[in-house]
Structure formats: C-alpha cells, structure tokens
Amino acid sequence: MTLKLYMHPLSSFCHKVLVALYENGTSFESVIVDFSNSDSRAAFFEKSPMGKMPVLQDVESNVTLPESSIIIEYINTHYPGDCGLLPQDAEEQLQVRLWDRFFDLYIHQPMQRIVGERLRPEAHATIDKAYGVLEQHLAGRQWVASTTFSMADCAAVPALFYGSIVHPFNDDLRNTSDYFERLVSRLSVKRVIDEARPYFQYFPYRETMPPRFLQG
Numbered sequence: 001m002t003l004k005l006y007m008h009p010l011s012s013f014c015h016k017v018l019v020a021l022y023e024n025g026t027s028f029e030s031v032i033v034d035f036s037n038s039d040s041r042a043a044f045f046e047k048s049p050m051g052k053m054p055v056l057q058d059v060e061s062n063v064t065l066p067e068s069s070i071i072i073e074y075i076n077t078h079y080p081g082d083c084g085l086l087p088q089d090a091e092e093q094l095q096v097r098l099w100d101r102f103f104d105l106y107i108h109q110p111m112q113r114i115v116g117e118r119l120r121p122e123a124h125a126t127i128d129k130a131y132g133v134l135e136q137h138l139a140g141r142q143w144v145a146s147t148t149f150s151m152a153d154c155a156a157v158p159a160l161f162y163g164s165i166v167h168p169f170n171d172d173l174r175n176t177s178d179y180f181e182r183l184v185s186r187l188s189v190k191r192v193i194d195e196a197r198p199y200f201q202y203f204p205y206r207e208t209m210p211p212r213f214l215q216g
Contacts, residue, residue: 003028003079006044006055010199012108012158013068014054015192020072020154022188024081028056069100072151085151092146099145099152106130108159114166115204127167131176138175142182149186157183157192161213165205 005021005028007014021028033053034040048055048066056071057064058078065071076085086093107130110123138144145152160180169177183189193213200206200214 001027001029002058002060004031004057004059005029006031006033006047006057007053008033008199009196010202011053012112012162013052015158015161015196016068016154017054017056017071018192018195019157019186019188020075020085020151022191023083023149023154023186024075024079024085025083026075026079026081069097069104069151069155072154076151083149085154087146087148087150095145096150096152100155102130102133103152103155103159106133107163108155111159111163111166115162124167127163131167131169131173134179135173135176138179141179144179153183157189161193165209 033044047064055066072085110126113120113123143149143153
C-alpha cells in the first residue's frame with residue numbers, strides 16, 4: 001500500500017482526514033497509534049516529532065506529512081478521485097480554505113480544550129460565537145464553501161460532531177443543525193463514526209453522546 005495514515009479512531013482531526021479519504025475513494029493503510037505501547041509510540045514519533053495526529057506517509061514518493069488540511073490537499077493533488085476536495089475555481093478554493101480554517105480554529109480547537117480540561121468558559125464562548133457566524137453563512141447553502149462537498153466540509157465533520165456533544169446547538173441554529181444532519185448522513189461520515197464507535201467508551205463526554213451514535 002502506497003499510503004499509510006498514522007491515526008487513532010477517536011481522534012477528531014483524524015476523522016477529518018478519514019472522511020476525505022473515503023469521499024475520494026483513496027486506498028490507504030490505517031496504522032493505529034497506541035501511546036501505551038512503547039514500540040508504537042516510538043515509531044509514531046519518528047514520523048511526527050511534534051506528536052500530532054494524523055500523519056500521512058506516501059511510501060512510494062518518500063513523503064511524510066502532518067496537519068490534516070495539508071494531508072487533504074496532498075491527496076487532492078496526487079491521488080485525485082471522483083470527489084474534488086478542492087474546487088477548480090480559484091475563488092471557490094479560497095472559500096474552502098477559509099472555512100476549513102474557521103472550523104479548525106473556532107470550533108474544533110475550543111472543543112478539544114473543553115474535552116481536555118472539561119469546562120473552559122472562554123472556549124464555550126468562542127464556540128457560541130462561531131456557531132452564530134456559521135448559522136448566518138449557511139442560509140440558502142447545502143455545503144459550507146462550495147456547490148459540492150469539499151475539504152471545508154471534511155473539517156466541519158469532527159468539529160460539529162464533537163462540538164455538538166460538548167456544546168450542543170440551541171434551537172435557533174436551524175441551518176447549522178440541518179447542515180450537521182446532511183454531514184452525518186454521508187456514507188463516508190457514517191463509516192468514520194462506525195470505526196470510532198468501539199473507542200467512544202474512552203471519550204470523557206460519552207454520557208452526553210446521542211444514542212444513535214453509540215448504538216449505530
């Protein structure tokens with residue numbers, strides 16, 4: 001297998017890349033990192049000195065890449081599939097990258113702080129503000145940055161999946177709730193959730209997860 005993805009099924013940024021790979025129909029080998037195993041941990045840190053997941057290794061090209069957005073752009077360029085993860089139009093590409101950053105910076109990362117340290121009032125406030133921006137932006141849109149599913153929507157999946165658990169949508173966020181339902185109904189996203197389900201028992205907010213995600 002040319003591509004190896006060093007990942008963990010519970011990692012939210014790994015979900016982002018997995019959705020992209022499944023949407024694109026890209027063949028790859030999944031290498032689950034076990035930090036409790038010294039050999040697995042050491043092998044991973046050789047690939048990722050900063051210790052961040054996911055990491056993509058292209059064995060044939062001798063390329064090793066961290067960072068979820070960079071990995072998706074690499075896949076889109078070197079292993080293009082039926083799903084264009086970045087549109088051809090330059091202005092649409094800019095919007096995709098903008099909303100990719102939006103989800104990662106203003107929902108995804110604050111969500112991780114809440115999970116890592118339980119309650120962080122400033123992180124909740126950031127997510128509230130981001131939800132409001134997203135709600136207005138989604139009016140009349142099916143996908144967040146392009147007319148078709150893109151890298152920005154890959155970024156939205158784990159940000160809103162875990163975000164909706166640690167900081168649920170309120171009743172005013174109808175556009176956001178509908179968009180989330182469109183995301184979780186995609187086959188690629190269902191597959192990622194199915195693969196993560198055995199590991200949800202280790203998620204600190206498991207007790208607040210909707211039963212449909214726990215039971216399949």
